[in-house]
Amino acid sequence: MQHDEETALPPPDAESAQHSQRAVAYIEARIAVAGGSISFAEFMHHALYAPGLGYYAAGTTKFGVDGDFITAPEVSEMFGRVLARQCAEILAATDDGSILEFGAGSGKLAVDILSALQELDALPDRYDIIEVSADLTQRQQALLRERVPQLVSRVRWLTELPGRHDGVMIANEVLDALPVERFLRTETGVRQLRVVADDGRFRMRDFAAPDHLLAAVERIEADLGERLPPEYVSEVSPAMSGWLNDVAAALQHGTIFLLDYGVSRREYYAAERNGGWLRCHFRHQAHDDPLQLVGIQDVTTWVDFTAVAEAAVAGGLDVVGYAPQAQFLLGGGLDIELREFTSLPTKTQIELSGQVKILTLPDEMGENFKCMALRRGTVPVPSAFRHADRTHTL
Numbered sequence: 394m395q396h397d398e399e400t401a402l403p404p405p406d407a408e409s410a411q412h413s414q415r416a417v418a419y420i421e422a423r424i425a426v427a428g429g430s431i432s433f434a435e436f437m438h439h440a441l442y443a444p445g446l447g448y449y450a451a452g453t454t455k456f457g458v459d460g461d462f463i464t465a466p467e468v469s470e471m472f473g474r475v476l477a478r479q480c481a482e483i484l485a486a487t488d489d490g491s492i493l494e495f496g497a498g499s500g501k502l503a504v505d506i507l508s509a510l511q512e513l514d515a516l517p518d519r520y521d522i523i524e525v526s527a528d529l530t531q532r533q534q535a536l537l538r539e540r541v542p543q544l545v546s547r548v549r550w551l552t553e554l555p556g557r558h559d560g561v562m563i564a565n566e567v568l569d570a571l572p573v574e575r576f577l578r579t580e581t582g583v584r585q586l587r588v589v590a591d592d593g594r595f596r597m598r599d600f601a602a603p604d605h606l607l608a609a610v611e612r613i614e615a616d617l618g619e620r621l622p623p624e625y626v627s628e629v630s631p632a633m634s635g636w637l638n639d640v641a642a643a644l645q646h647g648t649i650f651l652l653d654y655g656v657s658r659r660e661y662y663a664a665e666r667n668g669g670w671l672r673c674h675f676r677h678q679a680h681d682d683p684l685q686l687v688g689i690q691d692v693t694t695w696v697d698f699t700a701v702a703e704a705a706v707a708g709g710l711d712v713v714g715y716a717p718q719a720q721f722l723l724g725g726g727l728d729i730e731l732r733e734f735t736s737l738p739t740k741t742q743i744e745l746s747g748q749v750k751i752l753t754l755p756d757e758m759g760e761n762f763k764c765m766a767l768r769r770g771t772v773p774v775p776s777a778f779r780h781a782d783r784t785h786t787l
């Protein structure tokens with residue numbers, strides 16, 4: 394998502410405030426059942442996905458100017474059109490290949506990819522979507538029916554991964570929406586940050602770390618070649634490794650495109666990055682307190698792309714590309730998409746150049762946002778990476 398300025402948060406309207414109170418009560422009950430505390434990962438899971446209450450599971454507008462944040466597909470159709478060109482290369486190299494998109498948000502990316510593939514005469518027979526939010530599934534269905542009625546019969550909403558998938562998988566800003574664990578490094582060990590309910594407020598308290606968290610932090614430190622500094626707080630994402638493991642097992646022949654804001658492990662766990670990478674978004678304001686505005690704000694974490702690459706390799710995939718979004722788009726055909734630019738009406742030119750700036754400028758989405766491609770089988774390396782691969786930096 395595009396990164397917003399950090400200023401004072403606007404107050405929620407009465408309906409949102411009531412919704413948040415219900416989400417708080419739901420999580421308080423989980424904390425009581427759990428004996429007084431839950432891990433931050435469990436808190437984040439409920440805050441985002443509790444049925445009917447979590448941020449993604451409830452019916453407010455999240456994406457775009459009327460929502461809380463803007464993702465690349467919402468900024469411009471150019472994002473989906475370039476991605477479609479990369480999909481076409483992979484689909485051409487697989488027999489009966491299709492596309493599987495995870496976490497399709499408003500459905501805009503699916504609309505843009507399908508429309509572009511139709512123009513390229515490279516439509517797959519099927520475009521599958523796996524979406525955990527029932528509310529967003531309905532929104533996706535409505536948008537596809539409205540924007541691409543002639544193609545909607547190719548789209549299926551799956552509730553679980555197919556046993557086998559050939560072709561392309563896409564996850565734009567899905568990894569950052571998976572719940573993370575938070576930890577505190579002390580002089581003597583590793584502590585787990587857990588959420589407690591205290592006087593009607595949620596607070597973070599540290600407890601002895603469970604073995605899996607201890608092992609994860611030890612692996613990071615072994616890889617960095619040094620201990621993290623005392624009083625260092627950050628995140629790890631066991632959910633990401635589990636998710637990628639399942640996804641890798643399903644991909645038999647083809648490529649996964651993972652797009653998200655993230656950095657290499659060395660940058661992720663840099664000493665000066667004490668506090669971690671968690672961000673919250675509410676009405677286009679960014680801040681770092683996940684314990685407020687529960688159920689009505691997005692809670693998200695930047696991605697450790699070294700961890701993603703490790704999980705992919707453990708699942709038998711090759712990492713075939715890693716590049717900032719600007720380079721991915723420029724190498725992937727943005728110039729071809731903009732060929733007719735000068736013949737467009739002036740108003741359209743101004744709008745389009747504004748969109749392209751947001752997608753590609755380093756202080757917008759161009760540099761922090763990365764694309765990683767993972768492959769199983771003999772499909773070609775996506776052309777977007779031929780001159781811009783930074784895998785060696787992971």
Ligand SMILES: C[S@@+](CC[C@H](N)C(=O)[O-])C[C@H]1O[C@@H](n2cnc3c(N)ncnc32)[C@H](O)[C@@H]1O
Binds near residue numbers: 449496499524
């Ligand atoms: C930040 S939004 C991004 C939406 C969209 N891809 C975009 O770029 O506009 C995260 C999306 O991932 C979905 N999601 C979260 N966990 C998921 C999972 N395990 N499988 C599939 N979708 C998931 C959410 O419901 C939501 O649609």
